[in-house]
Amino acid sequence: MTWLYLLPLLAYLLGSVSSAVVIARVMGLRDPRDVGSGNPGATNILRYGGKAAAILTLAGDILKGVIAVLIARALTTDDIVIVLSGFAAFLGHLFPVFFGFRGGKGVATALGVWLALSPPVGLALLGTWVLMAVLFRYSSLSALTASAAAPLYVAWLSPGMPYLVTMVIMSAILIFRHRSNIRNLLAGTETKIGR
Template sequence: MQWLALLAAYGLGSISSAIIVCRLMGLGDPRQDGSGNPGATNVKRLYGSKPAAVTLLGDILKGFVPVVLANYAGWSPLLVILIGFASFIGHLYPVFFGFRGGKGVATMLGVMFGLSFPIGIAVAGTWLFVAKVLKISSLSALIATALAPMYIYFLSDAEMSWVGVTTLMTLILFWRHRSNIQRLLKGEEDLIKKKPKAD
């Protein structure tokens, strides 16, 4: 049963919200333009706020729903976070879309909300604050997710399995953002609302 739950979470994560939303709305494939990333940020750059908002919601729910269901089932904290991790990996490497997925920020945020509402609020609030001050989407995501393990430590009775797996998710997310990090170091990363350069 637990292995099936992990596979189901991965399968749910593999459903690309960006690609499906764009197809249903008669838009192009977000993998073929802009940054080439099938995520809410690239969808917004290419097609506007409405499809981006739906994409964002879908990506968050992919992380949120399986974790909430696992918590409701009374499974161990380790299994709960592993189910969230499986959904996160599904988003990054979706079996249904040639293993070419997004960068994982929204799905990781959904996992955080699934673990604990205060943790989700802390991560989302950090992203919004940094985005407001620095106006760089990728930097906001990197800072918010880097702080996620600390938020878990202080807001979830120091559940160390959650801290450990979330730290792994953060490291993977940083790897997925390596091109953004290179541009940040060079001072070349685009500001929010400014037309971006393709990856």
């Protein structure tokens, strides 16, 4: 059964399929890595490609995380392999081998991973993001708040040290990936959702 340890590699390859880049090509839009913030994610696509492209990008990014975890869970009960598969899909989104390792910030894929690993945690993360987005209309602030709260949600709602360790690492990466947004928020120059 050592082949099961190849599942994280397969999950990484799945995560490496950049939804934003693929959707942009299919819809005849410019490469999101060369427009706006340069981030191949739903928020950047929304700003120049419209709602349909953004929704498709968001769905694709979430599904990468969900599918990676569900495939692993269907083939093994080993929590380490399952959690590593989700984490690998997340890393694939950040550093996609198919797109020159220029990936997104990972928020939607991380959400997909946790919706599949632990639905209560995933829903808590989604609820936090939506609440902050409604109150303040900053996608980055919503992501940062959810990332900061995520380890607490996992400690409370999802038993097992592998889950908590993985979430702490993912949260640290997510916050680091948003460092330019943090600077913009502090300077008052961050773009709001819908602008």
